[in-house]
Amino acid sequence: MAQYLLAVHGDDAVYDTPIEEAQPMYDATAAFNERIMADGIWVFGGGLKRINTASVVDGTGSDVVVTDGPYLETKEYLGGFWVIEAPDLDAALKIAAEGSKACGGKVEVRPFEDGE
Amino acid sequence: MTQAADIRAEIDRIYREEYGRVVASLARRFGDLDIAEDMAGEALLTAIERWPVDGIPPNPGGWLTTTAANRAIDKIRREKIRDTKHQAAMMIQDDTPHEPTGPVEDDRLRLVFTCCHPALAPEARVALTLRLLGGLTVDEIARAFLVAETTMAQRITRAKAKIKGANIPFRVPERGDLSDRLSAVLAVVYLVFNEGYLASSGDDSIRADLTAEAIRLGRILRQLLPDEGEVAGLLALMLLTDARQETRVAGGELVTLDEQDRSRWDRVLIAEGHTLVRECLARVEQTNGVPGAYQIMAAINAVHTDANEARSTDWGQIVALYDQLMVVAPTPVVELNRAVALAELDGPDVALAIVDQLDLSGYHAWHVARAELLRRLGRSDESRDAYDAAIAATDNPAETVYLSRRRSQVAG
Numbered sequence A: 001m002a003q004y005l006l007a008v009h010g011d012d013a014v015y016d017t018p019i020e021e022a023q024p025m026y027d028a029t030a031a032f033n034e035r036i037m038a039d040g041i042w043v044f045g046g047g048l049k050r051i052n053t054a055s056v057v058d059g060t061g062s063d064v065v066v067t068d069g070p071y072l073e074t075k076e077y078l079g080g081f082w083v084i085e086a087p088d089l090d091a092a093l094k095i096a097a098e099g100s101k102a103c104g105g106k107v108e109v110r111p112f113e114d115g116e
Numbered sequence B: 001m002t003q004a005a006d007i008r009a010e011i012d013r014i015y016r017e018e019y020g021r022v023v024a025s026l027a028r029r030f031g032d033l034d035i036a037e038d039m040a041g042e043a044l045l046t047a048i049e050r051w052p053v054d055g056i057p058p059n060p061g062g063w064l065t066t067t068a069a070n071r072a073i074d075k076i077r078r079e080k081i082r083d084t085k086h087q088a089a090m091m092i093q094d095d096t097p098h099e100p101t102g103p104v105e106d107d108r109l110r111l112v113f114t115c116c117h118p119a120l121a122p123e124a125r126v127a128l129t130l131r132l133l134g135g136l137t138v139d140e141i142a143r144a145f146l147v148a149e150t151t152m153a154q155r156i157t158r159a160k161a162k163i164k165g166a167n168i169p170f171r172v173p174e175r176g177d178l179s180d181r182l183s184a185v186l187a188v189v190y191l192v193f194n195e196g197y198l199a200s201s202g203d204d205s206i207r208a209d210l211t212a213e214a215i216r217l218g219r220i221l222r223q224l225l226p227d228e229g230e231v232a233g234l235l236a237l238m239l240l241t242d243a244r245q246e247t248r249v250a251g252g253e254l255v256t257l258d259e260q261d262r263s264r265w266d267r268v269l270i271a272e273g274h275t276l277v278r279e280c281l282a283r284v285e286q287t288n289g290v291p292g293a294y295q296i297m298a299a300i301n302a303v304h305t306d307a308n309e310a311r312s313t314d315w316g317q318i319v320a321l322y323d324q325l326m327v328v329a330p331t332p333v334v335e336l337n338r339a340v341a342l343a344e345l346d347g348p349d350v351a352l353a354i355v356d357q358l359d360l361s362g363y364h365a366w367h368v369a370r371a372e373l374l375r376r377l378g379r380s381d382e383s384r385d386a387y388d389a390a391i392a393a394t395d396n397p398a399e400t401v402y403l404s405r406r407r408s409q410v411a412g
Helices: A019-038 A089-103 B003-030 B033-054 B060-082 B087-093 B107-115 B122-132 B138-144 B149-165 B175-197 B208-224 B229-242 B267-287 B293-306 B315-328 B332-346 B348-355 B364-376 B380-393 B397-409
Strands: A002-010 A042-047 A055-058 A065-068 A077-086 A106-111
Touching: A002 A089, A019 A042, A019 A089, A077 A089, A089 A106, B003 B033, B003 B060, B003 B107, B003 B122, B033 B060, B033 B122, B033 B149, B107 B122, B107 B175, B107 B208, B122 B138, B122 B149, B122 B175, B138 B149, B175 B208, B175 B229, B208 B229, B229 B267, B229 B293, B267 B293, B293 B315, B315 B332, B332 B348, B332 B364, B348 B364, B364 B380, B364 B397, B380 B397
Parallel strands: none
Antiparallel strands: A002 A077, A002 A106, A042 A077, A055 A065
């Protein structure tokens, strides 16, 4: 078994969608979450607040520097993610396809270092 | 040729033939493409040393696989002593047969599907397939696709690292996913074939080594998936196209279908292709199915190869087949080919009206089609301009010579 990050990317429009319009997406995502929890696939997951809530901390120099804003200024950014367990990439891609359908966003699939 | 040279050539031939089988078998057993490739290489070195002395074994493929597997086990044992990773060592002890994971069990098929995984970049799929199943060297693949050897080596290394790192499984997809994944595999094989049949650039107009490789891969797929219509369709398409190869270039100039010497077409390949097309038709009828794009393209080529002279070509049937193809693969290129066939039935003006509406100005065949239709309509100046555009858009030497001659023949 390997762990994969399923990262959902999108732009501000996702956050601007009125709640009544977005509700089916929330419901589908909740149902997907419950399903993968029941199947033992779920490790962790969650949605992130808007990009304007992000700060960057740089502790690599002698002083710690904190700046307002995200690490990368892009139109589309990480909006939420899951960490899942899957036997191989094919299985992870299948779960990602369901997750993408549920939340209405594109999903990047990336394996974790397995700590070898 | 000396006897030593004879046996060396024979070893090379056997190795090329068996390479995919050896690598696929090792990849399945050890789950590691690098080990599989390296040990297949070492088995070759051992063969070069031993076979001239001991003679070629009765089952050379089995000999190579066993030798390579023994080398792999030695290597893993040595590494086990060096570090504490036990996972690899466990594989040596674990001799249980591989879990059957797909509708068909064959190591090579598993490897084709791994090489053509949709999570790999399309150009990496082609390179990996040629390397691991075709046994072509990195240098040969680099030359075929006109990139530097280091670029191609990097591409292959990166793809292998992704297979390992992302845990892309060595598996034939399950029934439900098979047709999606199969289309990627067939696309790779057809790409290899087309690159050989009309090299996009370079000094050679035809790369017979590549067309032969694609046909060989097609035959393996057909052996492994005998019930897949599109597999039979692709093989038939390649055979019927390849049957005309000998007549396609004369004196360094491309010869079009209507001007080819049909008596020199390869009748054996044509017969085999026709049999496959008939088999596809029968299956479609039995199952009330819809034939896929490769089957329809094969059928179009079957109609062409059925005619003993260009004049007796059944254009009505060809246009009808293109109509079918437009349903399953509605691309501008298919529309262009349909229009060219339609010109034979309804005249060049009807065809030109369709061609002019297609957004294909970057595609050399579009300019060729326009040039030919304009010429038949007596619109000489426009025809010459279109030939110029076509010449500018192709890098194939035989096609350039052909187009230049055609251009010079446009009246007045």
